[in-house]
Amino acid sequence: MVSRRNFLIGGAALPFLSYINLADTVFAATPKDILVVAQQLDNMTSLDPHEGFEAVGGEMINNMYQTLVRANSDNPNEVTPVVAASWEADADNKVFTFKLADVKFASGAAVTADDVAFSLQRAIKMNKSPAFIINQFGFTPENVEARIVAKDEKTVTLTTETPTAISFLLFCLSANIGAIVEKKTVLENEVNGDLGNAWLQKNSAGSGSFKLQSWKASESIALTLNENGPYKGNLKRVIIRHVVDPSSQMLMLQKGDVDIARDLTSEQLKVLQSDENVVLVRKQIASLMLVSLNQNNANLAKPQVWEAVKWALDYEGMQKNIIPLTHAVHQSMEPAGFPGTVTDTPFKKDVEKAKALMAEADLADGFDITMDHYSAQPYPDLAQAIQANLGEIGIRVKLQSAENRQVLTKMRARQHEMALSAWGTDYFDPNSNAEVFCINKDNSDDAKKKPFAWRSSFKNDELTAKAEAARDEKDPAKRLELYEALQRDFMHNSPFAVMFQNTKTAACRKNVSGFQLGVLSNGNTYLETNKA
Amino acid sequence: MNRRFKSLAATLSSVLLTLFGLTVLTFLIGRVMPVDPVIAAVGDNAPEDVILRARAEMGLDQPIPVQFLHYLYQLAHGDFGMSVLTKNPVATDIVRFFPATFELATAALLLAALIGIPLGVWAAVRQGTFTDQAIRVVCLAGHSVPVFMLSLISLLIFYSWLDIAPGPGRQDIIYDGMIDTVTGILTIDTLIAGDFGAFWDALAHMAQPVIILAYFSMAYIARMTRAFMIDALKGEYVITARAKGLSLTTVIWGHAFPTVAVQLVTVMALTYAGLLEGAVVTETVFSWPGIGQYLTVSLMNADMNPVVGTTLLIGIIYVGLNLIADILYRVLDPRVQ
Numbered sequence: 058m059v060s061r062r063n064f065l066i067g068g069a070a071l072p073f074l075s076y077i078n079l080a081d082t083v084f085a086a087t088p089k090d091i092l093v094v095a096q097q098l099d100n101m102t103s104l105d106p107h108e109g110f111e112a113v114g115g116e117m118i119n120n121m122y123q124t125l126v127r128a129n130s131d132n133p134n135e136v137t138p139v140v141a142a143s144w145e146a147d148a149d150n151k152v153f154t155f156k157l158a159d160v161k162f163a164s165g166a167a168v169t170a171d172d173v174a175f176s177l178q179r180a181i182k183m184n185k186s187p188a189f190i191i192n193q194f195g196f197t198p199e200n201v202e203a204r205i206v207a208k209d210e211k212t213v214t215l216t217t218e219t220p221t222a223i224s225f226l227l228f229c230l231s232a233n234i235g236a237i238v239e240k241k242t243v244l245e246n247e248v249n250g251d252l253g254n255a256w257l258q259k260n261s262a263g264s265g266s267f268k269l270q271s272w273k274a275s276e277s278i279a280l281t282l283n284e285n286g287p288y289k290g291n292l293k294r295v296i297i298r299h300v301v302d303p304s305s306q307m308l309m310l311q312k313g314d315v316d317i318a319r320d321l322t323s324e325q326l327k328v329l330q331s332d333e334n335v336v337l338v339r340k341q342i343a344s345l346m347l348v349s350l351n352q353n354n355a356n357l358a359k360p361q362v363w364e365a366v367k368w369a370l371d372y373e374g375m376q377k378n379i380i381p382l383t384h385a386v387h388q389s390m391e392p393a394g395f396p397g398t399v400t401d402t403p404f405k406k407d408v409e410k411a412k413a414l415m416a417e418a419d420l421a422d423g424f425d426i427t428m429d430h431y432s433a434q435p436y437p438d439l440a441q442a443i444q445a446n447l448g449e450i451g452i453r454v455k456l457q458s459a460e461n462r463q464v465l466t467k468m469r470a471r472q473h474e475m476a477l478s479a480w481g482t483d484y485f486d487p488n489s490n491a492e493v494f495c496i497n498k499d500n501s502d503d504a505k506k507k508p509f510a511w512r513s514s515f516k517n518d519e520l521t522a523k524a525e526a527a528r529d530e531k532d533p534a535k536r537l538e539l540y541e542a543l544q545r546d547f548m549h550n551s552p553f554a555v556m557f558q559n560t561k562t563a564a565c566r567k568n569v570s571g572f573q574l575g576v577l578s579n580g581n582t583y584l585e586t587n588k589a
Numbered sequence: 590m591n592r593r594f595k596s597l598a599a600t601l602s603s604v605l606l607t608l609f610g611l612t613v614l615t616f617l618i619g620r621v622m623p624v625d626p627v628i629a630a631v632g633d634n635a636p637e638d639v640i641l642r643a644r645a646e647m648g649l650d651q652p653i654p655v656q657f658l659h660y661l662y663q664l665a666h667g668d669f670g671m672s673v674l675t676k677n678p679v680a681t682d683i684v685r686f687f688p689a690t691f692e693l694a695t696a697a698l699l700l701a702a703l704i705g706i707p708l709g710v711w712a713a714v715r716q717g718t719f720t721d722q723a724i725r726v727v728c729l730a731g732h733s734v735p736v737f738m739l740s741l742i743s744l745l746i747f748y749s750w751l752d753i754a755p756g757p758g759r760q761d762i763i764y765d766g767m768i769d770t771v772t773g774i775l776t777i778d779t780l781i782a783g784d785f786g787a788f789w790d791a792l793a794h795m796a797q798p799v800i801i802l803a804y805f806s807m808a809y810i811a812r813m814t815r816a817f818m819i820d821a822l823k824g825e826y827v828i829t830a831r832a833k834g835l836s837l838t839t840v841i842w843g844h845a846f847p848t849v850a851v852q853l854v855t856v857m858a859l860t861y862a863g864l865l866e867g868a869v870v871t872e873t874v875f876s877w878p879g880i881g882q883y884l885t886v887s888l889m890n891a892d893m894n895p896v897v898g899t900t901l902l903i904g905i906i907y908v909g910l911n912l913i914a915d916i917l918y919r920v921l922d923p924r925v926q
Binding site for chain 2: 087088091093099100101102103110111184185186188189255258259270271273274275276277279296298299300301302304305308309311312314459460462463465466467469481483493504505506507
């Protein structure tokens with residue numbers, strides 16, 4: 058007969074038995090042909106390449122689909138052929154002909170010109186968030202079937218509205234919106250004329266290294282090898298586990314339960330720098346941190362104040378003391394790693410110069426202002442540093458912290474005065490950022506286009522003209538020269554103080570090699586990843 | 590009969606009114622919060638025409654009363670709407686996420702009750718002694734130590750250093766995709782599948798979050814049990830029972846405890862409801878795909894259909910558990926009848 062006391066003690070001890078008995082069964086190292094990644098997956102909305110427009114989804118899509126060309130990580134001024142073997146432009150730079158390479162979909166079917174034309178047409182017809190990247194060449198749902206045409210089994214032509222630099226078109230086609238999907242599979246899963254959108258959100262039909270096995274939102278994504286794809290390493294599966302907490306990611310990495318941890322904090326990376334079992338893969342990504350000055354505010358509308366703010370900030374000090382491993386000082390509107398990016402950093406902390414500029418603006422006594430900033434670190438620490446720096450030249454900053462979407466919503470409503478926020482570039486061409494920072498033709502509240510410059514009520518016709526001229530320049534080399542000049546102009550003549558560029562780090566176990574991070578998330582690839 | 594019917598009608602009206610109030614409140618909060626749900630859905634960089642189209646597709650271009658009536662119409666048809674993030678109907682998501690929380694909460698409550706009640710009784714019986722003080726300190730720690738800290742310390746010691754517990758997640762990677770979902774409760778599904786390796790694996794993954802959640806619940810249960818028992822032990826019927834020469838065990842468990850059990854029903858119901866609404870921090874640290882994490886992620890991304898749907902679910906749980914507690918009251922305490 059079990060006594061009541063023994064029964065209670067036994068009951069209490071029961072859960073602990075699971076620790077003791079199961080140690081041998083559950084803690085096996087990850088298999089060599091399965092790569093396990095710990096990553097925050099909580100803002101992913103779609104795996105349809107013609108719809109997904111956020112970083113994590115973009116990365117997954119890049120590993121399941123191929124584009125005609127992709128950005129070259131070693132030489133950003135060039136592109137690398139993928140599905141396209143070659144390309145040429147006609148004399149007017151309006152008709153672009155692509156010859157296809159021998160590439161196969163995961164189903165085993167060959168990628169044909171019909172698939173390519175269908176894919177690009179689909180992107181235009183669906184007109185989801187990223188469609189603007191290619192519809193800026195004049196493609197519309199009405200004309201796209203006439204302008205993107207499969208000439209034969211292996212030849213596709215694209216006819217743009219106006220003469221276009223081939224480099225501009227190629228860079229845009231390297232974005233995920235240019236991904237090639239298998240027409241037959243997609244149309245077999247079409248519902249109510251959605252061009253397979255609902256199905257492709259949770260399935261794949263591409264020719265990339267892997268295919269989608271499952272996506273369990275807020276839990277995991279499982280990719281399996283595409284036997285017909287370009288991947289030649291030893292992985293059969295890649296499992297990305299949704300691990301929110303960076304501390305949990307770190308423990309799992311150190312224990313070998315995951316092979317790569319993607320979202321570690323600065324402090325954790327510092328520790329891992331000296332860990333011989335871990336290799337850190339680092340890459341500057343196309344995400345800039347900047348201070349925006351809303352031109353609706355009379356004080357902030359003075360060009361001398363723009364310059365004074367830029368000369369008052371201690372870029373080096375903030376970078377070294379607050380964000381040494383996650384950001385680098387960067388002052389151009391184009392991110393490093395992009396074609397034609399200027400890496401000059403002309404602004405250094407110079408309080409006297411900044412004060413003189415304030416006096417020149419008749420603001421020697423300074424003024425009071427509010428600065429909104431994201432509540433997640435490192436923004437609060439940086440905001441405090443900026444507050445201290447600006448305080449030295451008389452600008453008394455009141456900080457207002459909020460969740461990042463809240464700050465963005467406020468900026469979109471032009472309700473901020475100053476804002477410390479981030480901007481992520483959309484596609485691999487200088488026009489991507491030049492357009493949002495420089496081209497604002499209608500500054501009215503109900504403007505049809507509301508680029509980043511509009512949010513801070515910044516309209517400069519000269520910069521707009523220069524950005525358009527650079528965009529439309531047909532000679533690739535001259536085009537980059539124009540962008541370089543534009544960036545220098547923007548640095549001095551805009552109410553945006555670009556301060557830092559984000560650096561992403563993936564912490565990999567030492568038996569993992571070849572994982573690559575790209576300057577854009579669609580450059581993050583397992584294509585050359587191996588596990589020893 | 591008529592009185593019972595009236596009582597039932599009054600209870601049902603109260604429940605429906607509570608849920609309606611909850612729906613109105615959550616819906617309004619979702620619509621007036623300073624985050625644009627459309628931006629959350631299509632991204633900050635989306636062109637203006639896409640934003641306008643998405644706003645219309647989501648019905649957010651309509652006046653708030655129209656939006657609310659539309660939502661009520663959907664609810665009346667059992668439709669909680671779609672989640673922007675997961676691209677699933679909210680009901681489907683709840684069916685997927687809730688069992689994970691249910692599994693965790695139920696195990697934690699059972700463990701907490703199994704330890705907390707005897708501990709509370711013991712402390713009451715030994716009131717003022719070292720044992721009592723020690724139990725109170727343990728319970729106080731349960732209330733005051735932040736759950737994320739305890740979770741991380743647990744992972745560090747049992748998972749990282751001692752290597753006797755699995756890491757975060759609901760199951761090991763080798764079982765990923767191997768078990769068909771039947772109930773959503775992994776320990777049961779693995780048994781249905783007849784995969785005992787997966788069953789033990791699921792059980793092992795539960796151990797840490799369950800123990801941590803149980804500790805926090807246990808602290809509350811033990812504290813309340815102690816307080817109730819101290820009162821009960823002062824009762825004349827207890828003194829009488831002792832005077833009759835009954836053993837201490839019989840006096841405590843046979844005479845004092847049954848009177849405490851009635852009050853404990855409310856404590857247990859509230860504790861269980863608290864656990865079922867999702868232990869967000871525990872679920873985050875242990876990467877447990879439960880309802881708390883679903884709610885938090887949805888809220889952070891301004892995905893309001895899941896937020897309203899999940900809040901309603903939590904409301905229903907609270908109301909349901911209160912009803913059960915009421916019924917148990919009537920069963921356990923004849924005076925209430």
